[in-house]
Amino acid sequence: MHLSARARAIRPSVTIAIDSRAKELRAAGEHVINLSAGEPDFPTPDFIKQAGIAAIEQDFTRYTPAAGIRELREAIAAKHEADNGVHYDWDEIVVSGGGKHALFNTFMAICDPGDQVIIPAPYWVSYPEMVQLAGGEPVIVETTEETGFKLTADQLRAVIGPRTRAVVINSPNNPTGAVYSREELDALAGVCADAGLWMVTDELYEHLIYEGEHVSIAALRPEYRERTVLINGVSKAFAMTGWRIGWSASPRPLAKAIAAIQSQATSAVNSIAQKAALAALTGPRDAVTAMREEYRRRRDLLVEGLNRLPGIRCPRPGGAFYVFCSVAGVLGRQLGGRRVEDDVALAEVLLEEARIAVVPGTAFGAPGYLRFSYATSPDDLREALARLERLLA
Numbered sequence: 363m364h365l366s367a368r369a370r371a372i373r374p375s376v377t378i379a380i381d382s383r384a385k386e387l388r389a390a391g392e393h394v395i396n397l398s399a400g401e402p403d404f405p406t407p408d409f410i411k412q413a414g415i416a417a418i419e420q421d422f423t424r425y426t427p428a429a430g431i432r433e434l435r436e437a438i439a440a441k442h443e444a445d446n447g448v449h450y451d452w453d454e455i456v457v458s459g460g461g462k463h464a465l466f467n468t469f470m471a472i473c474d475p476g477d478q479v480i481i482p483a484p485y486w487v488s489y490p491e492m493v494q495l496a497g498g499e500p501v502i503v504e505t506t507e508e509t510g511f512k513l514t515a516d517q518l519r520a521v522i523g524p525r526t527r528a529v530v531i532n533s534p535n536n537p538t539g540a541v542y543s544r545e546e547l548d549a550l551a552g553v554c555a556d557a558g559l560w561m562v563t564d565e566l567y568e569h570l571i572y573e574g575e576h577v578s579i580a581a582l583r584p585e586y587r588e589r590t591v592l593i594n595g596v597s598k599a600f601a602m603t604g605w606r607i608g609w610s611a612s613p614r615p616l617a618k619a620i621a622a623i624q625s626q627a628t629s630a631v632n633s634i635a636q637k638a639a640l641a642a643l644t645g646p647r648d649a650v651t652a653m654r655e656e657y658r659r660r661r662d663l664l665v666e667g668l669n670r671l672p673g674i675r676c677p678r679p680g681g682a683f684y685v686f687c688s689v690a691g692v693l694g695r696q697l698g699g700r701r702v703e704d705d706v707a708l709a710e711v712l713l714e715e716a717r718i719a720v721v722p723g724t725a726f727g728a729p730g731y732l733r734f735s736y737a738t739s740p741d742d743l744r745e746a747l748a749r750l751e752r753l754l755a
C-alpha cells in the first residue's frame with residue numbers, strides 16, 4: 363500500500379505504548395494511577411458550559427467565518443491587551459482547533475522546504491513532527507537542569523544558520539514547568555530580531571504560574587511583536603481541552619496567510635465552542651484562580667514526596683502542571699525482576715509493577731527523566747508516592 367513519504371516519516375509517539383497498556387490494565391480492573399495526562403482533571407466551569415448550551419438552543423449552529431466570529435476575536439484581542447500588554451487588531455487573530463492546530467497552521471505558513479526551526483529540548487512532543495509535516499527541518503537544542511531547562515541567548519546564537527527561519531519558545535513549559543523571566547525572553551528575542559527570525563511563542567500555560575510572572579515576548583518591544591506568532595488557547599486555563607479552541611495572534615500579513623490555510627483545510631472551529639470560549643474570556647476568573655491554587659498545593663505535595671525517594675531529583679517548577687525529575691540515580695538498578703537501563707524501561711516498570719503511568723523523558727527529547735502530571739487528585743498523588751516508595755525500597 364502506498365503511503366506518502368510524509369506519512370512514513372511521522373514517528374509513533376513514545377507515549378502511545380504506555381497509554382495503551384495503562385488502558386488495558388484499567389479495563390482488566392486494575393487501579394492504575396494516571397500521571398501521564400496533559401489535561402486538567404477539573405470540569406469546565408459552569409458558566410462556560412451554559413454558554414455552550416445557550417448557543418445550541420439559540421441555533422447558533424452554522425458555519426462561521428473561517429478565522430472565527432468577530433466577537434471572539436475581539437475578546438481575544440482585548441485579553442492580550444489587558445493581560446499581556448500587547449495590542450492586536452481583531453483581524454490579526456485566527457481562532458483554530460486548539461493551540462495545536464494554531465501551531466500547525468503557523469508552521470505551514472512560515473516554512474518552505476528545508477527551512478529550519480529551532481526547538482529547545484525538552485520539548486512538547488508535537489513541535490518537531492509539525493515542523494516536518496510543514497516541510498521544515500527541526501533543529502533540536504538541548505537545555506540542561508543547570509539553566510532550569512531554559513534556552514540561553516548564547517545557545518541560540520550558536521545554532522542560527524542561513525536556513526534558520528524560526529524558534530519555538532514555550533513558557534510555562536511542557537514538560538519541565540520552566541518559566542522564562544522577562545530578561546531571558548528579551549535576550550532571546552534580541553538574537554531573533556538581529557537574525558530576522560520568527561518567534562513562535564507557545565503561551566498555553568500562561569495562567570498556571572506559581573512563581574514568577576508570565577511575559578509575552580510580543581509585548582516587550584514593537585519590533586518583537588512584528589516577528590512573533592503568539593499561540594494561546596482556553597484548554598489549560600479554563601479546563602476546556604475537549605472544546606478545541608485556541609488561536610494565533612500575529613502581524614496582519616501572516617494572520618491572513620494562516621486564515622487562508624485554515625479556510626481551505628478545516629474552515630472554522632465549531633460555532634458552539636466559539637461561544638463557550640467567548641464566555642470564558644469575558645467572564646469571571648475565580649475558577650481559574652481556584653484551580654491554580656489547587657495545582658500549586660499538588661505541585662508541592664508531589665515535589666516534596668519525589669525528592670524523599672532514593673535516586674530521584676525533582677526541581678520545583680514555576681508553572682504548568684508537570685514536574686520533570688531526574689531518575690539517573692535509579693537507572694541501572696534491578697527493579698521488578700529486571701535491570702532498568704533507561705527512562706523508557708523505568709516507565710514500563712512503574713506501570714507493570716506499581717500501576718503508575720508516567721511519560722519517559724525520551725518522548726520529549728530528554729532521556730534520563732520522567733514527567734509526572736499533577737492534574738490529578740491529591741489522593742492519587744499520595745497513593746502514587748506510596749507505591750513508588752515501596753517499589754524503590
Ligand SMILES: Cc1ncc(COP(=O)(O)O)c(C=O)c1O
Pocket residue numbers: 400459460461462463486532535536564566594595596597603606607608
Ligand atoms: C505546550 C503545549 N502547547 C500546545 C498544546 C495544545 O493544546 P490545545 O490544542 O488543547 O490548545 C499543548 C497541549 O498539551 C501543550 O502542552
